[in-house]
Amino acid sequence: MTTLVDPSTDPRSRVDGLGWVSRAVFPDDRVALRVGGAPPAGHRVVARYAVVPSVARARFLVPLGAPRAGAASLLAYNALRPPRVRALRAVLGGLARFGAVGLAPFPTMSVSVPSGVAPAELLLTERLAAALGGTPLLAACGVRPPDPNGKPTLQLFTADGRPRGYAKIGWNDATRALVTAEAAALRAVRATAGVADHPVPPGLLTETAWAGQVVAVIEPLPPDVRGVPVDDPPRIAALLAVARRGGPAGTPRPLASSPFLNRLAAQADRAADAVPAGARAVDAVAALGRRHGDTAVEFGHWHGDWVPWNLGRHAGRLVAWDWEHSAPDVPVGFDLAHDAFQRALVLRGEPAAVAAAAVDGHLERHGERLGLGSAQRRLVADAYLVEMWLRTWRLADAGAGWNAALHPALLDVIEKRHSG
16 A cells, blocks of 8 residues: 655644544545645545644644535534633634635645545545435544544534534544444433433434444534533432333342442453552452442443533433443442542542542432432442442553553552451
8 A cells, every 4th residue: 555644744644632633534544634735646635624723733623615514513512612612612613604714824634535546435524424324524523632542523514514423433442442332322222212311312323343443423412402510410310210221120139149240350350460450459349249248239221421511401301422431230329429429530630539538428418319228328339439440440451541540549549448
């Protein structure tokens, strides 16, 4: 294969966020990317993007050639974004309405393919357009610093600015697993349509394997969806509907004989084979079984990342997105625990020990409404923290690197709790 990556003009040669995103979106070296300069001889340009605000500080790739699509890529769901980001996107969206003229101050990246090759053979956007009915699509993409746990996401629009979907790209072991898990979860929760109190999930439009990547296209959220406040109180009925998939309460089972504990033990064993800290996880799972093995608790599904920034309101219903960590057979109450832990860790910047204490407090205040007595609340908190460390390890083992906020601090917290 002839390589057309020109390090002087092709952003795929960069080590920053623009390089990371462009390599994921345009992995085939037969596709030529040029920021400035003409395409290679024998190539034809099939797309152009404004690189906003600059190549060195790229934050957005905005499609050119269809002003309404370019504007929509910046303005869609702006109400869900933080105020500063919202203001910036509003200004840029206004400029994008004027097409290339409005975005002229920004560098232009051209995408070209060999004249004798069909674009659908080389370009993900073309492949997805065919899968979604054949209407030509334009893609926009946010640019973030390189993140082995991050998934480049294409916003897909028709030329008149109508959103068609969000294409999440799994490009390494960690992100391929997450994209695959979300697609499976969205297929499963289709059956909850119309179930009282169950949050409305976006639909799965299509999924595909392409160029060593896994891609899932998620349907757009309703255009007037609004985020829930970051201090939104727990929505217990919704949590129970997710856990039970709209069915009746499950019969509580002892932790010791549960598939959940067996799964934790198997994962901890794999971690012990991979990293020295894994031996501590094996001990943590054993301690969890000794401490709570006789306690019976209801098991069910969980969303897996139940936090305010993954929730919204539309037409009087709760909407939930980002189901990539969803799983069955976990103690009911895990989503409530996760909500408290992540609010402390992410929103308030607290260390793992403080976040763990927030889990205890949240379960103490609200757990009884989930049917959790004091023994069950302690089980849910301790089991959730072990689950979170194992998630941290799974992502690191799949190439995402360790989350410094959780490793090794979370293991320290778990061991202290079990020795108390």
